[in-house]
Amino acid sequence: MDGWDQFLAPYHQAVEELKVKLKGIRTDYRLGAHSSPVEFVTARVKPIQSIIEKANTRNIPYDELQEEMYDIAGIRIMCQFVDDIEVICRLVRDREDMSVVEERDYIENTKESGYRSYHIIIKYPVNTIHGVVDILAEIQIRTLAMNFWATIEHTLNYKYSGEYPPEIRHRLQNAADAAYLLDKEMSEIREEIHDAEKYYKKKRNI
């Protein structure tokens, strides 16, 4: 096992455990026959190359990665409606198996790029054969529309490294505005959608 494998092992464990636990929220709501604020959950351990690049640009020494790089373990929770985000935040804040270190509200404070999401940095204890290791993890909470925009923008970013030609920048801004309007429209017909879900489940007996 090389140094990176050893360093990343608790992060892999944290990500797997957090994925199961946060997906559990969805199951709990479904069992109670309620609409879940969680639509789906994804998770990843930051690729080594990306850790190295970020450490270099931020001047983070390798022996300080555990304390300084908070997104090596990353979880993403997607939901249908903007209001679901606050519900999920409250559930995370109330949990006893993790503690909140920091919150970043890029929904109230949309980034210049057009990026919207709510981020919670947590401290999560992982039990290993060497004892308990406290791992920092980043939970990104966003609607499906926010996720659509961010995923496309992230892909484009690989090509342009953030230096977009004016035409592309303009189109990304338009797309961000459209995603915002989509969220607003969906929130307004939320009750209608929930009624339709109940009707569908009753009809299908699920």
Ligand SMILES: Nc1nc2c(ncn2[C@@H]2O[C@H](COP(=O)(O)OP(=O)(O)OP(=O)(O)O)[C@@H](O)[C@H]2O)c(=O)[nH]1
């Ligand atoms: N697609 C997209 N994702 C973003 C953008 N800004 C932030 N993110 C996501 O949010 C994460 C954390 O961003 P920030 O809270 O700004 O953290 P940071 O350390 O200041 O910035 P990063 O170096 O991007 O991690 C990033 O790693 C991305 O996954 C953006 O403009 N576009």
Ligand SMILES: Nc1ncnc2c1ncn2[C@@H]1O[C@H](COP(=O)(O)OP(=O)(O)OP(=O)(O)O)[C@@H](O)[C@H]1O
């Ligand atoms: N918290 C997260 N949960 C799930 N997936 C994530 C999370 N953060 C980033 N990802 C995804 O993981 C992949 C690789 O991540 P990487 O850390 O290189 O991207 P990034 O977040 O943009 O990095 P950086 O902040 O260093 O620019 C990308 O597809 C990214 O969208």
